[in-house]
Amino acid sequence: MTNGRISRRSALAGIGGTAVLGGVASTGLLASPATAAPAATPTPSRRPRPARGTALDHKANSLLQKMTLAEKLGQLQLVNLEDLARTSMAGPNPCGGVFSVVGAAKLNALQKIAVEHTRLGIPLIFGLDVIHGYTTNFPIPLAQASSFDPNVARTDAEVAAAEARASGINWTYAPMMDVTHEPRWGRIAEGNGEDPYLTATLAVAKVTGYQGSDYSAPDRLAACAKHYVAYGGAEGGRDYNTVDVSIQELHNHYLPPFKAAVEAGVATVMASFNAISGVPAHANVYTLRDVLKEAYGFDGFVVSDWTGIQELIMHGVAGNGADAAAAGLTAGVDMEMVSTNYVEFAQQLLAAGRITMSEINDAVRRILRVKYALGLFDNPYVDEAGEVTSVSASARAHARAAAGRSMVLLKNENSLLPLKKTGSIAVIGPLGEATYDLNGTWSGLGTGSQTTPPVTVVEGIKAAAPTATVTFTKGCEIDDPDTSGFAAAVAAARAADVVVLAVGESAAESGEASARSNIGLPGVQEQLVAAVAQAGTPIVAVLFNGRPLTLQPVVNAATAILEAWAPGVEAGNAVADILFGRVNPGGKLPVSFPRAVGQVPIYYNHLNTGRPADPNNKYTSKYLDLPSGPLFEFGFGLSYTDFAISDLRLSSTRLSRRGGSVTVSATVRNTGDRAGDEVVQLYLHDPVASISQPVRRLRGYRRVSLTPGQRSTVTFRLTPQDVGFYDNNANFVVERGQIEVYVGNSSSAAMKAVFTVV
Secondary structure (H helix, E strand, O other): OOOOEHHHHHHHHHHHHHOOOOOOOOOOOOOOOOOOOOOOOOOOOOOOOOOOOHHHHHHHHHHOOHHHHHHHHHHHHHEOOOOOOOOOOOOOOOOOOOEOOOOHHHHHHHHHHHHHHOOOOOOEEEEEEOOOOOOOOOOOOOHHHHHHOOOHHHHHHHHHHHHHOOHHHHEEEEEEEEOOOOOOHHHHHHHOOOHHHHHHHHHHHHHHHHOEEEEEEEOOOEEEEEEEOOOOHHHHHHHOEEOOOOOHHHHHHHHHHHHHHOOOOEEEEEOOOHHHEEEEEEEOOOHHHHHHHOOOOOOOEOOOOOOOOOOOHHHHHOHHHHHHHHHHHHHHHOEEEEOOOOHHHHHHHHHHHOEEEEEEHHHHHHHHHHHOOOOOOOOOOOOOHHOOOOHHHHHHHHHHHHHHOEEEEEEEHHHHHOOOOOOEEEEEEEOOOHHHHHHOOOOOOOOOOOOOOOOOOOEEEEEEEOOOOOEEOOOOOOOOOOOOHHHHHHHHHHHEEEEEEEOOOHHHHOOOOOOOOOOOOOOOHHHHHHHHHHHOOOEEEEEOOOOOOHHHHHHHHEEEEEEOOOOOOOOOHHHHHOOOOOOOOOOOOOEEEEHHHOOOOOOOOOOOOOOOOOOOOHHHHHHHOOOOOOOOOOOOOOOOOOOEEEEEEEOOOOOOOOOEEEEEEEEEEEEEOOOOEEEEEEEEOOOOOOOOOOEEEEEEEEEEEEEEOEEEEEEEEEEEEEEOOOOOOOOOOOOOEEEEEEEEOOOOOOOEEEEOOO
16 A cells, blocks of 8 residues: 555555566456467457447536536435435535435435536436345345246346336346355345356346346336455355455456446446455455456446445555545545545545546546436436336236246155145244245335235145145244244144145345354254154245255255245245146256355365365365265256256367357257256366366256157357456466366256367
8 A cells, every 4th residue: 555545556466466466467357368369268358338438428528527526526425315414415516326215205305406406407316225126026136046047037127127217216236246155145145146157147137127228218227236346255154254366266256247247238336345365345456447447348337335435444455534535536436335535535635646636537427427328317307106116916927937937946755746635734934924034135125015015825825725724833933942832833734734844044144244154944943844844744845045054954854845045025926836836846056055064165166176075085075074065056956847858969079269169959858747947057167277177167058948748959059258267367268178068957967078179
């Protein structure tokens, strides 16, 4: 740090060590790698702005020339409801935006001050965490990832955008695209699991759904890719924690979804709370300026997370608010959320030469460009009569379908599911009549969450089986040591033909600031499962949770297990749809489920070691007290029918590093007696490379619906981009040699073919 300002040199050193000390050029980030095909590799490069950028720049620059320094600094400030009382909305430096204020009338009143009572009338941008729905709560993002269907994520974003924009919100802090190997981390619920390829495809779908082709439209929002970057690598799964990552891991594992979102035209990006190899994300010149803004060509604006600039002091890279402001602005954080260091200290920092007017102008220009793209200058107000306060029939149908496509069948012994005609069903467990908890984390900020609670499991089952006798016994609370309800639960189980055991986490037990050191069922729920099992009645365990759980006790006790995640407003109906066979489950796990918390982190796309796990050799990489591998692997999921995937074929056994492609095809056939969905998955492995490669990398998936006996040919096109990787100088390289292709229905796929990169 020099004069309280992190230099580009120090930021690069913190990320890449000696390999990047020489600056941008030496990282190879903007240079053509010597071993890569110049025309075919995805080396990050300066992306030209879209055609509309010229017009937006002209408008933004014209307004920028009229602005005083105070007005410019005001645009860099984002405030919440608590700060509004002490913020001068009509003063010389009105703020740039307001977040977490809900209600069309409130928002119009605030906008009126900004537009009609300030010198330049620059409209406010209104942000909200619209994560998996505004009024209509869809399944949590981790559940949506289980669908292996980008249309699920896109539909959620489209419905949410229309509801939120009609209610005055024009900016969402979503999608979250933090790849993680940490089930203890509460925010795993907000993302898409452990794979960068799956996350990237769903991030693009969400951005497209929120923004459409023109996010000035009355049913669209400006999206925000968060949290930039590597937040999912937090040590110990503790929120806000440090991430220590190599340059190649940063580019291969954490950055791909953000690159994909930028290429999809995402309007904004939010910086993450964590430090990255010693350099906080909010002060990281390398990730924000060199990679995001220069290499990826991102032309939107970067917003801090809540007090992220102020927290540079606690990180130990800033001594005071002035230092923090200098570090954040220099790194490329354009808008400060909640804390006020930019507004307070930028003028003195300018006078001292610690920041430049060009840095301020660039930040303001980016913010104005997004406001123009949102159409706020032409249409700053919202029609209050159009505010969405209830769930429409169409939105409810979309949410129900999304929940059904997002659930994963983990066990179905003796084909217990789908349930046949039965006389009595005992719903047991603390989530059987739960409402709010079925929405999961990040629900409740939209206007409808209080008036449109989710359908309960009991309600869904009663509607689906109107002639059955359905009882409910709670047994215990979600997170409480009281076991006094066990006896009633066991009695209810003995009196029933089948038990539906609704267990899992509360909404508050996943999400932000909700790390758990023990990821088994909370409270005494595992004891409840064991007690109910003693009744001898077949058990269907339905899990409601925002993270992978250690489920061995449930696996031992239950006949069938359905992973329902947090399904949203149509939770009970969607669960019943699957229990009674109206919907055949086709979801797959987007994250590995460990056998025990001591295995964490455990993930499918790991590197090999010199001594891979061997049950017959003690001196290999394994535990003494656990079998190797997860309890349920990435990509796993059962169906009520059976599928056969066969006939793996390659269009060529050679792929040129300079271009071209190899088409991979396989046949999938429904060999059972029910219509259903299979997710055909393609994985690659580079067995010999200059940098050790993961044992598997997902590079394609297709969800296919087939009737009994029907077959389909699934094809994937592989290019040099699929087989290459970033090295520790941030060069994207495509190396000669063999590539193994695996196709199947999970990450343990065994069907294999080989081609050679030449």
